[in-house]
Amino acid sequence: MKNTLSIALLTLLSTSAFSSSFLDSVKRTKWGDLDVVLIEDSKFPRYNAAFYFQDGSINDPFSGATQGAFDQLAAGTSKESQREIAEFFDFYGVNLKHSVTHEYSVYSVQGLVKDAGPVMGKVCEIFNDAQYPQKELTSYVSRAKSHLKNLVTSHASLADRIFRQLSLASTPYSTPVEGTLAGFDKLTPVGLKERLNELNKAKKVLYLTGPSDLSEMKDVITKTCRWSSETSLKRIELKKPAPQSAIYLIPVPGANQAQIRIGRYITPREIQGKYDNFSFLSGFLGGGFTSKLVQELRVKRGLTYSAGAYVSMQRDYGRAGIMTFSKTESAAEAISLVRDVFQDVTAQKFTPEEFKHQQGHQIGGFSFGFEESSAFLSQIMLYDHQGRDLEELVKFPEVIANLTLKALSQANLEAFPWDRLTIVVVGDKSLEKSLSRIRPVRVLNYQDFL
Amino acid sequence: MKCWLLLLALLLGCSSVKESKTLSENIHIEVSELKLDNGLTALIVRNPKLPIFSLQFFYKVGGKNEVPGITGASHFLEHMMFKGARRYGKNTIDFIIEGSGGSTNAYTTNDQTVYYENLPSSQLEKILDIESDRMENLLLDVDDFNKEREVVLEERKMRYENSPRGQLYLELMQTLYKGTPYGRSVIGDIPDLKSVTREQIYKYFKRFYAPNNATLVLVGDVSISEAKKIIKNKFGPIPSSPSVEEAHKELKEEDFVPKITTDVMVARKGESPNPLFMLAFGSYKAGHPKGYALDVLSSIIGSGKSAALVNQYIMIEKPVATSMYAAHQSLDKSGFFFIGGELVRGVKLPEFKADLQKKLMGFCETEITARNIQKIKNNYLVDLYGGLDTNAGLGSFLGERQLVFGDWRFYKEELNMYEKVTVEDVKVACKEIFAKPSVFVSVWNMHK
Structure with a gap:
């Protein structure tokens, strides 16, 4: 273990040097009204353009509106059909993706530099002129509903969905971004056009990586895209989560394994100035094979194949959680063990060696976040969204090296107070008896969460 | 052709390009x-x-x-x-x-x-x-x-x-x-x-x-x-x-060849409210020349929003499926071509299978065009860049070829094979593969 710390300290010296130089490579500029964050990467003649929209599903008039506006963006314009648009992007080998969160949305375009002009022209065209034709929308709604009704085929995904709705029940963040069966029925061409119009007016930033000469892309975006940055996200203030007294059991047919989710939402006030402490905590609890939960649940007892922990933050809300699973017979034991681990960490019942090991893990692993320019840009995007200074990113290894055992136990106490944690179990209905030994059990129907 | 040369020039910054006729050179x-x-x-x-x-x-x-x-x-x-x-x-x-x-x-x-x-x-x-x-x-x-x-x-x-x-x-x-x-x-x-x-x-x-x-x-x-x-x-x-x-x-290779001689249908009860299916045909081991045409075929019919299967079964007013895919899996001793997806409730599986197999044969005439083959080559290029972006990605790329073909340099051969694939090659491969005996497997909670 001595060795681990000395490696970490050595790594610290080298990482602070290269992370500063990586930060120097981040250029901030403006293309017309559009803020641009650029990292030059000439390794391949391709680019990755991620358009950040400071608008997300929190502004949905009904569940799934923002997701639908992006999903059906290329379903047709006044000039071209869905098939023609798809054919265009596929021919150029363009990889189009979008992700919607409650607070922001990202539309990513990845392609070859030589085609950047026409491709970006087409992107602007669909944002300017998406028509959301009824025929294509009907098909989309039919598929989305069918797919959602079949979510029971993935117990893990179902558990994630239900956990959000229950653990964030008293907040505007409980509604699933991807939509609900009731929400899909409200999607109309007019409603989606209105939502797109709002997105086009939302504050935007382009996070771009690629070779230095992307002037054609700049010309197209500034001249063709009718984007503005008039609106920004309204602030929302949350109260701390209320105490929890039950375990929610959601029976699914034919399960011989239980999916377990434990956690709560957190407020910015709780995490302010302590992002890195919570990041360290999530790694300590469930960030690898040597993390506390994996050691206790998997290595020592063979109860599960995997266990993970996270403490993540957007701007106005965050989440702290544990994800694992176990066979029906041992699900209650697994939950009790998670509780014991929380208690032990809060009581500082862990060794200095375990602590130093995690320091080594996080400091030594810091370099890997810079290997792919697009991944580095995603980190910058999140920092910007949260309103954090990028200098914090550079200082991460130093902060971790100076962290104390007490700070870790305090972070655990703040993130995972047992009486405020929501517990969701998706599995066989016979689990009710064993789970009731931990907390009273409330049995819910999974179909009510679709 | 231009794209491929560009790719090779930039592999890890350790590559060089000379004006030459074949990619491998x-x-x-x-x-x-x-x-x-x-x-x-x-x-x-x-x-x-x-x-x-x-x-x-x-x-x-x-x-x-x-x-x-x-x-x-x-x-x-x-x-x-x-x-x-x-x-x-x-x-x-x-x-x-x-x-x-x-x-x-x-x-x-x-x-x-x-x-x-x-x-x-x-x-x-x-x-x-x-x-x-x-x-x-x-x-x-x-x-x-x-x-x-x-x-x-x-x-x-x-x-x-x-x-x-x-x-x-x-x-x-x-x-x-x-x-x-x-x-x-x-x-x-x-x-x-x-x-x-x-x-x-x-x-x-x-x-x-x-x-x-x-x-x-x-x-x-x-x-x-x-x-x-x-x-x-x-x-x-x-x-x-x-x-x-x-x-x-x-x-022995012959011990790995699928032994089916007629079409087989397997219905398995499982906890999926929507029927899930896979339709497969035996094909060729990794490195077989005909495998490259099948790779291209699978991408033409199953990759991207403009793919034939997507247009026929998903992007229609009354969708038959919520997802469809196609792939050619090359193994060390054998291979198989497969199509799969999640169907909507109410679709009758025997009728769907018959319709799918008829359409697949039709694709051999309608979908194998020079533009579609170029489209797939463009997509492969972008995917290759993505795959080689990290140390782990390049390591995997080299190691796979060393292990399967006994020589990491075999990727040159593979690139040339893709480069040489013609409309006629893919049409022949298409007609041949879809005429073979097939296995159709479905998992559904309505099966007994």
Whole structure:
């Protein structure tokens, strides 16, 4: 273990040097009204353009509106059909993706530099002129509903969905971004056009990586895209989560394994100035094979194949959680063990060696976040969204090296107070008896969460 | 053509392009090779961008090398390889790797097992020492063995027993490759997993996990001369396996060919409210010339929003499916072409199958165009860039080819094969494959 710390300290010296130089490579500029964050990467003649929209599903008039506006963006314009648009992007080998969160949305375009002009022209065209034709929308709604009704085929995904709705029940963040069966029925061409119009007016930033000469892309975006940055996200203030007294059991047919989710939402006030402490905590609890939960649940007892922990933050809300699973017979034991681990960490019942090991893990692993320019840009995007200074990113290894055992136990106490944690179990209905030994059990129907 | 040359010019910044007629003459990736007397092959590429590296060990052993009674042995060993070796003791390997900021994992397929680590450059000697220790002196502690048996059974539940998609894939392989080693489950049959002994696994380990059955690939900020010196020092003394060559020779290609002679339909009850299906046809082993045309065919009909299957079954007013895909899977001794998807409720499976097979034959005439083939080549280019962006990505690219084709340079041949694929080649391959006997497997909660 001595060795681990000395490696970490050595790594610290080298990482602070290269992370500063990586930060120097981040250029901030403006293309017309559009803020641009650029990292030059000439390794391949391709680019990755991620358009950040400071608008997300929190502004949905009904569940799934923002997701639908992006999903059906290329379903047709006044000039071209869905098939023609798809054919265009596929021919150029363009990889189009979008992700919607409650607070922001990202539309990513990845392609070859030589085609950047026409491709970006087409992107602007669909944002300017998406028509959301009824025929294509009907098909989309039919598929989305069918797919959602079949979510029971993935117990893990179902558990994630239900956990959000229950653990964030008293907040505007409980509604699933991807939509609900009731929400899909409200999607109309007019409603989606209105939502797109709002997105086009939302504050935007382009996070771009690629070779230095992307002037054609700049010309197209500034001249063709009718984007503005008039609106920004309204602030929302949350109260701390209320105490929890039950375990929610959601029976699914034919399960011989239980999916377990434990956690709560957190407020910015709780995490302010302590992002890195919570990041360290999530790694300590469930960030690898040597993390506390994996050691206790998997290595020592063979109860599960995997266990993970996270403490993540957007701007106005965050989440702290544990994800694992176990066979029906041992699900209650697994939950009790998670509780014991929380208690032990809060009581500082862990060794200095375990602590130093995690320091080594996080400091030594810091370099890997810079290997792919697009991944580095995603980190910058999140920092910007949260309103954090990028200098914090550079200082991460130093902060971790100076962290104390007490700070870790305090972070655990703040993130995972047992009486405020929501517990969701998706599995066989016979689990009710064993789970009731931990907390009273409330049995819910999974179909009510679709 | 222009795109491909550009790709090759930029591979890791270690490549160069000359004006020449064939792609293979234009490629030069700077790989430093080492072959030890005991048979170990090592490939090393230097990339000084960051003080990190990726190390990967490709062992030529997987589900196809197992026999009834020890199905799942390669995957079980994948777990046990992290449990300790003589010099490093019990349960220390993960701690050493993660404690220095690294990450590690492994995966097992029908044909190979791959162990990989991503680490800071300062850890090169240490990790090579660990890898050599577990290759030579794996502990296989009985207590750990029995605990890990439970973990493997949990993994099996997660991937297959509680996953209709996992059930579908297992059923497909068991039906298409019935009576061949590819018909066995890579993760193992439950009775075998419950009964397999430490001694059986140890014997299997000693036969297959040896220098003459492994390829080491190292990519990152390392000194090539120093790395070679350490590799020789750590792995040179490990004896080769006297019986591994014989084990590979015993596996005859003809024993892996699907034996179906007529269309087969399998309906399996599973917890999916929507029917899930896969339709498969036997094809060719990796590297077979006809396989490249089938790769292109699968992309034309199944990749992207403009693909034929998407247009026919998904992007229509009354969708028949919520997702559809097609792929050509090339294995070491055989291969198969498959189409799959999730259908909407109410679709009658026999009618759907008949309609699909009719449409597939129709695609051979309507969808195989010069523009569509160019489209697929453009997409392959973008995918290649993505795949080679990291040390691990390049390591995997080289290691796969070394293991399957015996030479990492085989990618040149592959690129040329894709470059040469013509409309006529794909049309011929299309008509040939869809005329073969097929296996249609579905998983649905309405099945009895």
